[in-house]
Amino acid sequence: MKKQEGTYRAMSGYLMLMILLIIIIASIASYMNGIVWLGVTISLFVFLILIGFTVVNPNESCVLILFGAYKGTIKKNGLFWVNPFFVRKKISLRARNFDSETIKVNDKIGNPIKIGCVLVWKVADTYKAAFEVDDYVHFVFVQSETALRKLAGIYPYDNFEDHDAQITLRGGGDEVNHELEEEIRERLEIAGIHVIEARINFIAYAEEIAGAMLRRQQATAVVAARFKIVEGAVSMVQMALEQLAEKDIVHLDDEKKAAMVSNLMVVLCGDKDPSPIVNTGTLHH
Numbered sequence: 395m396k397k398q399e400g401t402y403r404a405m406s407g408y409l410m411l412m413i414l415l416i417i418i419i420a421s422i423a424s425y426m427n428g429i430v431w432l433g434v435t436i437s438l439f440v441f442l443i444l445i446g447f448t449v450v451n452p453n454e455s456c457v458l459i460l461f462g463a464y465k466g467t468i469k470k471n472g473l474f475w476v477n478p479f480f481v482r483k484k485i486s487l488r489a490r491n492f493d494s495e496t497i498k499v500n501d502k503i504g505n506p507i508k509i510g511c512v513l514v515w516k517v518a519d520t521y522k523a524a525f526e527v528d529d530y531v532h533f534v535f536v537q538s539e540t541a542l543r544k545l546a547g548i549y550p551y552d553n554f555e556d557h558d559a560q561i562t563l564r565g566g567g568d569e570v571n572h573e574l575e576e577e578i579r580e581r582l583e584i585a586g587i588h589v590i591e592a593r594i595n596f597i598a599y600a601e602e603i604a605g606a607m608l609r610r611q612q613a614t615a616v617v618a619a620r621f622k623i624v625e626g627a628v629s630m631v632q633m634a635l636e637q638l639a640e641k642d643i644v645h646l647d648d649e650k651k652a653a654m655v656s657n658l659m660v661v662l663c664g665d666k667d668p669s670p671i672v673n674t675g676t677l678h679h
Contacts (some may be wrong), residue, residue, distance in 0.1 A: 399521040399586075402458050402466025407447055407473030414443050445478035455517075457483040457524045467520045485523055489516045489590060494539055496596055499546040501563060506600035507551050509563070511542050511574060512593055519586025527585045534587060541577040542594075545570070551599065563597055570594060 421436035448468075450456050456468040459481040468474060469487070476482070492513040501507050515534060517523045523530040549563050549570065561569050575592040582589060 397464060397521060397525075399519050400464075400466040402468050402476075404448075404468050404474035404476050407449075407475045410443065410447070410475035414440065417443070442478045443475070446475045446480075448474050448476055448482055450474065450484075453486065453488045455485045455487055455520050457485060457520050459483070464521060464525065469520075483524055485517055485520050487517055487520075489514055492534060492538060493595070494535075494542065497539060497542065498600055499543050501546055502548060502550045505551055507546065507563070508596070508598050508600055509542060509546050509594060510596040511538065512595045513538050513578065514590040514592070515582070515587050516590065517586060518588035522584065522586030530585045530587065533585050534582060537581040538578055538592070541574060541581055545574050545577060548573075551597070563594070 417436060417440055421440060448456060450468050450471050452471045454471065456474075458465040458467065458476060460477065460479060465480065468476075492515065494510050494512070496508050496510040498506060498508050513534070517530070527533045546563065549561055549566060552562050552564050563570060571593045574594065575589060578592050579589040
């Protein structure tokens with residue numbers, strides 16, 4: 395049967411202070427009356443009592459061990475007295491931040507990226523934190539980075555190369571952060587750690603491909619913008635031809651329509667402002 399965290403009901407330290415004061419007075423009286431052996435015995439007893447005092451601060455716990463056996467955990471704050479032979483291990487219950495170092499990994503497609511995360515956590519089970527792992531703080535750091543590496547290999551950085559990707563590391567947002575949080579929570583459960591929040595706080599292409607990827611993104615944006623411009627220009631030319639024909643303003647044969655379309659497309663799709671040329675002759679010159 396797996397051992398679980400237990401609460402230890404320790405004696406009030408203030409009550410033990412009163413008892414200690416009475417014992418000290420008795421020890422002094424023994425020395426004054428010449429009963430040295432009794433005074434020495436009481437002094438040793440006083441020393442053992444002093445060892446048993448322990449202070450538990452707010453949001454702190456004290457794990458108690460007696461000759462290798464777990465006896466319980468004190469989670470209430472205050473002054474307490476416990477068996478002086480107890481080994482006491484203090485474990486903080488406060489929430490802590492872990493801001494991971496930026497690590498270099500490969501995404502799903504194989505592109506090298508740099509990624510980092512921030513984790514908010516605290517100890518929930520003092521027994522697991524004290525006895526299930528060697529160093530629970532180091533365990534949190536290592537497992538968080540391992541979970542981050544695993545997540546980076548599941549999704550692509552973006553969908554420029556993987557057009558079928560529904561979720562990406564850059565655009566996944568809450569979905570990616572939720573999966574990261576669940577992965578870390580599952581890994582840290584063995585150490586009695588409660589994960590409050592986990593989020594990706596840095597992501598970018600690695601230096602060796604950052605420049606090429608930036609140029610690719612710029613080229614993609616230019617192509618998309620050109621597509622919109624051409625789409626709008628075709629609509630405008632079509633509307634112009636329909637309006638001219640509908641209102642019977644001018645009659646154009648196929649050759650003149652082609653020339654008009656060509657000129658309008660150059661004007662509407664060109665990067666620079668056109669230089670107008672006024673035709674003072676007829677349509678045939």
